[in-house]
Amino acid sequence: MEARKSVKKSWYVHLLLFTGTVLMIFPFIWMFLSAFKTDLDVFSYPPKWLPSTWTLENFPRVLEMVPFVRYYLNSIVVTSSITFGQVFLSILAAYALARLHFPGKTAVTILLLSTMIMPFQVTLVPMFMIVYKFGWIDTYQGLIVPFLFSGFSIFFLRQFFVTIPKDLEDAAKIDGCGYFGILFNVIMPNSKAPIGTISLFVFLTHWRSYLWPLVVTNSPEMRTLPVGLKYFVEEGGTQYNLMMAASLMAIIPVLIVYIVAERHLVKSTTLTGLKF
Amino acid sequence: MKKREHRETVVAYVCLAPALILAVVFMIVPMIMVFYISFSNWDFVNPVKNFVGLKNYVYIFSDEKFLKSIRNTLYFAGVKIPLDLVISLFVAVLLDKKIRMKKFYRVSYFAPVVTPMVAVALIWIWLFDPTFGPFNQILSFVGLKPLKWLYDPNWAMPSVILFSLWKGLGYDIIIFLAGLQSIPTHLIEAAYIDGANSRQAFFKVTLPLLSPIVYFVVLMGIINSFKVFTQISVMTPRGGPLYSTGVMVFYIYQQAFENYRMGRASAASLVLFCMVIALTQIQKRLGRKSVEYS
Amino acid sequence: MKRFLLVALVVFLTITALSVEIVFWYPLSGSKGQVFKELVARFEKVYPDVKVKLVYTGKYSDTAQKVVSALATKSLPNGGIIPAGPIFTGAYGNYKILEYIESDSEFNMSDFYEVGWDYAKYKGKICAIPYNISTPVLIYNKELMAEAGLDPSKPPETWAELLEYAKKITKDLNDDGEPDVWGLNIKDTPWIFKAMLFQNDCGIIDSNTLTPLFDGPKGVEAATFWKKLVDEKAMPVGMHNLADKQFMSGTLGFYMGSSSRIGKWSGKLPFEVGVAFLPKMVKRAIPIGGAVLVLFPHSKAEDDAVWKLIKWLVSPENLGEFCIMTGYIPIRKSVLEVPKVRKFMEENPNYRVAFEQMKYGRAYWHFEQMGTMDALLYEYLDKIERGVLTPEEAMKEAAEKLRKEIES
Structure with missing residues (x-):
């Protein structure tokens, strides 16, 4: 009796979940199919779901219209630099806040905390002005x-650094470790998971970042992938098949990384508890 | 001992220096500047910034577009957040059951979250196309009247919301799933033993225990809804028909980088900031109550 | 031999020593960019003493933004093809190019269409030279015209005819109450509306006093006709972004937009494409648009070099070549007499239309709030089409808003 009930139940659960899955995946399938459609297929009325002939032409055409590889490289350079730099500076600062005693700690904490309540969109204009005063418009520094x-x-890192037992630190001190020795030999090896999590999180946040690169770049050579895609639509994207080929090229690498690193990614999202 | 303390202070500030300098230059100073610029008529090229008092504020509050952008932002948040909450919680509860293919489902619901916003927005522009898009084809197939989607002032915002739901749902599902998995099973079993059916067990036991997570999802939803920009700018480049999708950040962007009216943009930014703060404060009050209640 | 080498060396050294390098910006991408680069490479061969560093600056709006940044940081190039150029030169007191035009006896100003000079003025004074100019044209699908029982060799001459023809083409294929084939769609609504205003003998703005003129009875008349186009289902409401897609897919009879589409579509779509003058209201008139050649003063030697380049680019032969290859409209009358261009026009009757239409060109002097005006026209035409405001209310409100922006 009980077993039959659960079978029946799981049948409708699957039905619901599967319907949802179809809805979630449909746009991707549409994109995939359409990236191989010819111009004629795209503008046939009523719309055709499957390409009448599969063509690979769209990809070289996109590459000819926009420097896609350049966009990719820019995104990689910018995102990696931000990830590496931000995580490194955050480790240093978090270490000071979590493990060291110094006068002015409360003031520093309040100052840093106050930066978290201001959405970046609010300070967009003055931030642009400052970057512009430095002469960094349209440069990697600016990005x-x-x-x-x-x-x-x-x-985020401070919360983890605080929980590392004091004994480990004391032992290292006896071995002759200084402050930075403790950071590199005790704190960091014991915080691999949170450091990895925050790195992944920072990377994803900036990989898709759009508004700032939009305002701070103006030559095509400096555009990152999201901004480049947007301009592709404006400059030549009257043809849907080319648009889909471009999106496919932008999405595939991310999807592969996601499917490979799925478990870590999901964990890090729940851990950081922030939307990106 | 004194010397050691002194050294520790030096080390601490050496560690903090880069972060502090950057925070001051790129966060604190801009915060002060946005306030200051909002009282000036700076046009970007001209180095002169004249003090114009409240003129920018008077302008934006009498600008039909700005008032509309506030309404649009509230509309976006007000429709998207509850829908998102209900659907993601529902899917999370289904996924929490002992079923097969869990990983497959989880991957597919989460896939839109990881893909770049601009790239998927391009796909949806086509899906929404009134003539060549599959959505209208499906609608007429099932005998419904086709819609103009992004080209109809009444449907443009719902279309953008539909897209945003699709894009962000997976994230909240994962959060709820984590929350559900952390609820001790014996509490729910106890409810069943007391004679509750599954619906009662959900509303009486599971949901109250989940309330901190619900609170968190709503809070993040509010903050993110007020910052919405990318999909608006890509899908409706001019803010949609009759400015029906022009949200606050979009208005700020237009004033600053299309019209070069930095003062107006800054004034609008400050209004946005006050609204986010006010809403999170209200939410905190309400949230505290419901968490205590559980 | 030795002596020859020595002389060659001396010549080479003098050329390098005397040669100047100039930085020149251009906003042309793809094949158009290629054409321009090749032209400049040829210039460098003719004038080995000038080195031109070409910088591609993205599309028009990017280029304008880049110029704004450069103005503020004082890092302007020596010259360039700049959209809204007069706003970045004349408006900052830079009329340097006019000095060259006036002092260079070889330069024949009167060979240029008067409208081109109007387009290159700020406060009534020339501060640029028109270069890559487009005009709006009427592009039509001959098959759809024939299907609707119209003669494809006789495109509409007047707006009234256009309305009548377009209504015949609009069709609802699947009976859902929503037409799937449209008679007319307009890509750039402010631009075509300005054409209508000019054609209705209505000014757009008084160039001297910067007073908007489109809220008078003639402007309202044009706006009312616009409303009629959507009311009678000749043109879809609001879906102007889709005009290109509709035309390419063969579901649009008449497309109104930039002459740059002629080369893109003629002979490349699965149906026959025709091109005609824009229909007229009480008279013919065409608002021109595009970008202009400008000079940002640096040193005397560099400015001279920029002038050399600009003068070379607009010589009838080179300009003709540029127009043939890119589809831009020649702004000099004598270009049409260049043999190569004549041959091209004979072989491409669709282009001939666009080239010949230039004589009806109209323009107003550049002013800072030009972009704002276009945005306002776009916004208020949208409101008219959707019936939010009557044509009269819309024109009054748009003009009022523009007046306020100009004052503040």
Whole structure:
């Protein structure tokens, strides 16, 4: 009796979940199919779901219209630099806040915390002006440096650094470790998981970042992937099949990384508890 | 001992220096500047910034577009957050059951979350196309009247919300799933022993225990809804028909980087900031109550 | 031999020593960019003493933003093809190019269409030279015209005819109450509306006093006709972004937009494409648009070099070549007499239309709030189409808002 009930139940659970899955995946399938459609297929009325002939033409056409590889490289350079720099600076700051005693700690904490309540969109205009005063418009510095600091990353790491037992630190001190020795030999090896999590999180946040690269770049050579895609639509994207080929090229690498690192990614999302 | 303390202070500030400098230059100073610029008529090229008093504030509050952008932002948040909450909780509860293919489902619901917003927005622009899009084809197939989606002032915002739901749902599902898995099973079993059916067990036991997570999801939902920009800018480049999708950040962007009216943009930014703070405060009050209650 | 080498060396050294390098910005991408680069490479061969560093600056709006940044940081190039150029030169007191135009006896100003000079003025004074100019044209699908029982060799001459023809083409294929084939769609609504205003003998803005003129009875008349186009289902409401897609898919009879589409579509779509003058209201008139050649003063030697380049680019032969290859409209009358261009026009009758239409060109002097005006026209045409405001209310409100922006 009980067993039959659960079978019946799981049948409708599957039905619901599967319907949902179809809805979630449909846009991707549409994109995939359409990236191989010819111009004629795209503008046939009523719309065709399957390409009448599969063509690979769209990809070289996109590459000819926009420097896609360049966008990719820019995104990789910018995102990696931000991730590496921000995590490194955050580790240093978090270490000071978590493990060291110094006058002015409360004041520093409040100052850093206050940066977390201000949405970046609010300070967009003055931030742009500052970057512009430095002569960093349309440069990698302009894309990277403002994001090397993140209050969130610092406090996220601080929470983990606080929990590392004092004994480990004392033992290292007896072995002759200084402050930085403790950081590199005790704190960091014991915080691999949170450091990995925050790195992944920072990477994903900035990989998709759009508004800032949009305002701070203006030559095509400096655009990152999301901004480049947007301009692709404006400049030549009257053809849907080319748009889909471009999105496919932008999405596939991310999807592969996601499917490979799925478990870590899901864990890090729940851990950081923040939308990106 | 004194010397050691002194050294510790030096080390601490050496560690903090880069972060502090960056925080001051790129966060604290801009915070002060946005306030200051909002009282000036700076146009970006001209180095002169004249003090104009409240003129920018008077302008934006009498600008039909700005008032509309506030309404649109509230509309976006007000529709998206509850829908998102109900659907993601429902899916999370289903996924929490002992079923097969769990990983497959989880991957597919989460896939839109990891993909770049602009790239998937491009796909949806086509899905929504009134003539060549599959959505209208499906609608007429099932005998419904086709819609103009992004080209109809009444449907443009719902279309953007539909897209945003699809994009963000997976994230909240994962959060709820983690929450559900952390609820001790014996509490729910106890409810069943007391004679509750599964619906009662959910509303009487599971949901109250989940309330901190619900609170968190709503809070993040509010903050993120007020910052919505990317999908608006990509899907409706001019803020939609009759400015029906022009949200606050979009208005700020237009004033600053299309019209070069930095003062107006800064004034609008400050209004946005006050609204986010006010809403999170209200939410905190309400949230505290419901958490205590559980 | 030795002596020859020595002389060659001396010549080479003098050329390098005397050669100047100039930085020149251009906003042309793809094949158009290629054409321009090749032209400049040829210039460098003719004038080995000038080195031109070309910088591609993205599309028009990016380029304008880049110029704004450069103005503020004082890092302007020596010159460039700049959209809204007069706003970045004349508006900052830079009329340097006019000095060259006036002092260079070889330069024949009167060979240029008067409208081109209007387009290159700020406060009534020339501060740029028109270069890559487009005009709006009427592009039509001959098959759809024939299907609707119209003669494809006789495109509409007037707006009234256009309305009548377009209504015949609009069709609802699947009976869902929503037309699937449309008679007319307009890509750039402010631009075409300005054409209508000019054609209705209505000014757009008084160039001297910067007073908007479109809220008078003639402007309202044009706006009312616009409303009629959507009311009678000749044109879809609001879906102007889709005009290109509709035309390419063969579901649009008449497309109104930039002449740059001629080359893109003629002979490349699965149906026959025709091109005609824009229909007229009380008279013919065409608002021109595009970008202009500008000079940002640096040193005398560099400015001279920029002038050399600009003068070379707009010489009838080179300009003709540029127009043939890119589809931009020649702004000099004598270009049409260049043999190569004549041959091209004979072989491409669709282009001939666009080239010849230039004589009806109209323009107003550049002013800072030009972009704002176009945005307002776009916004208020949308409101008219959707019936939110009557044409009269919309024109009054748009003009009022523009007046306020100009004052503040």
